[in-house]
Amino acid sequence: MKQIEMPSECHRQMPTAQAIDHLSLYRLPWNYPDNGISWLEPTTKCNLRCQGCYRDLENPVHKTLGEVRADLEVFKRLRRSDCISIAGGDPLVYPDIVPLVRMIKKMGWKPIINTNGIALTEPFLRDLKKAGAFGFTFHIDTSQNRPKAKGLSETELNAVRLYFAEMVSKVGGLACSFNATVSETTIAELPSLVDWAREHADIVQTMVFILFRTPKLSGTSDWIGQGRNQPLDNIYKESEWGGGKPVFAEDAAALIRTVDPDYAPAAYLNGTASPDSIKWLLANRTVLNGEVMGYMSPRFMELVQTFSHIISGTYLAYSDPKSTSLGKLAAFGGSLIDKNMRRIAKKMLASMARNPANIFRRAYMQSIMIIQPINVEADGTADMCDSCPDVTVHEGKLVWSCRTEELKQCGAFLTAASLTR
Numbered sequence: 001m002k003q004i005e006m007p008s009e010c011h012r013q014m015p016t017a018q019a020i021d022h023l024s025l026y027r028l029p030w031n032y033p034d035n036g037i038s039w040l041e042p043t044t045k046c047n048l049r050c051q052g053c054y055r056d057l058e059n060p061v062h063k064t065l066g067e068v069r070a071d072l073e074v075f076k077r078l079r080r081s082d083c084i085s086i087a088g089g090d091p092l093v094y095p096d097i098v099p100l101v102r103m104i105k106k107m108g109w110k111p112i113i114n115t116n117g118i119a120l121t122e123p124f125l126r127d128l129k130k131a132g133a134f135g136f137t138f139h140i141d142t143s144q145n146r147p148k149a150k151g152l153s154e155t156e157l158n159a160v161r162l163y164f165a166e167m168v169s170k171v172g173g174l175a176c177s178f179n180a181t182v183s184e185t186t187i188a189e190l191p192s193l194v195d196w197a198r199e200h201a202d203i204v205q206t207m208v209f210i211l212f213r214t215p216k217l218s219g220t221s222d223w224i225g226q227g228r229n230q231p232l233d234n235i236y237k238e239s240e241w242g243g244g245k246p247v248f249a250e251d252a253a254a255l256i257r258t259v260d261p262d263y264a265p266a267a268y269l270n271g272t273a274s275p276d277s278i279k280w281l282l283a284n285r286t287v288l289n290g291e292v293m294g295y296m297s298p299r300f301m302e303l304v305q306t307f308s309h310i311i312s313g314t315y316l317a318y319s320d321p322k323s324t325s326l327g328k329l330a331a332f333g334g335s336l337i338d339k340n341m342r343r344i345a346k347k348m349l350a351s352m353a354r355n356p357a358n359i360f361r362r363a364y365m366q367s368i369m370i371i372q373p374i375n376v377e378a379d380g381t382a383d384m385c386d387s388c389p390d391v392t393v394h395e396g397k398l399v400w401s402c403r404t405e406e407l408k409q410c411g412a413f414l415t416a417a418s419l420t421r
Helices: 065-078 097-106 122-131 158-171 187-199 249-259 298-312 327-334 339-354 401-410
Strands: 034-040 080-086 110-115 135-139 175-182 206-211 220-225 267-270 278-288 291-295 363-371 391-394 397-400 415-419
Touching: 034 065, 065 080, 065 097, 065 391, 065 397, 080 097, 097 110, 097 122, 122 158, 135 158, 158 175, 158 187, 175 187, 187 206, 187 249, 187 363, 206 249, 249 278, 249 363, 267 298, 278 327, 278 339, 291 327, 291 339, 298 339, 327 339, 327 363, 391 401, 397 401
Parallel strands: 034 080, 034 391, 080 110, 110 135, 135 175, 175 206, 206 363
Antiparallel strands: 220 415, 267 278, 278 291, 278 363, 391 397
């Protein structure tokens, strides 16, 4: 994979992006019918308008609980998953969110609520936990222009992230994750988010960075669907926030290493058009008393996924806080079979020798995920996430959640007709 070229104004801030050797990593075993995640959208209504959002928020729709159950039955019939990501729109404005969470839990999945958090209060959080919620993924970034946080930078938004992380921690027993959409205009701040997550590894289990895409950034000017040209103005919104060039997983990885030199991804998902394109890039680090002890190896990640599937019948996507606090057990137990885990264990022992108080402190495992959505190949082929974890249900069929507006408004997934490169 070639080195990524960044715009001239970013060269002063951006380290050189190096190619990622996908064959050195563990290819996540997730596939179309047997995946870690499935994506449910009970509503298209939202209390924010993120720049570049691809949902039709002008005509919001709440599905009935019966309609949502029908979607869940499609998943149950066609797809095995560890969890259901409840999204939208924003699911916290869905009037039946509590009974929906209860329904998902009863049907055998971990309910994960993907929300901007604006509608969340502590009593509401407790109700959702009682109904069976397993965890939350909070979408927070500068594309939102959030109430009470207008004009804040990504770094300044860490205070907002901490507010929700502490609320979830106070209620207890719930996984807490954050995602941020990252564009050319904001990627320079990505290291501060990674560093913030390290400081709060005891209450933040996962950080996800989603690399911003629009048709313009894919280099595509014309799209065809149903045999004719299709305008995309009502589907994908361009914005200055999105910048003028796309960013790639290699760029994000290079920036992470500026604050965490030992950063080492363990697993990936490739693209549908190119086996060496990096679509999902997963790293899992162990943190003791605010210090990174090291990163899980590809081999150990494979053992975790294989063991999970043997024991539970599903590939693992989300772990609870109790499990992620067992970093010492994972390091010392894993050291018996994996040399990389031995390195982590040795660093822990050295840390405990320097500071005996660390003997009694927990070590936390924390995931860092980079997601690189659709890009368009030189021949116009759309390179999607192979074995997409964010598949949803549309009219009784499994489809890519990030492109359902094409189906709703054009009746088909669109194909590139011409490129502007």
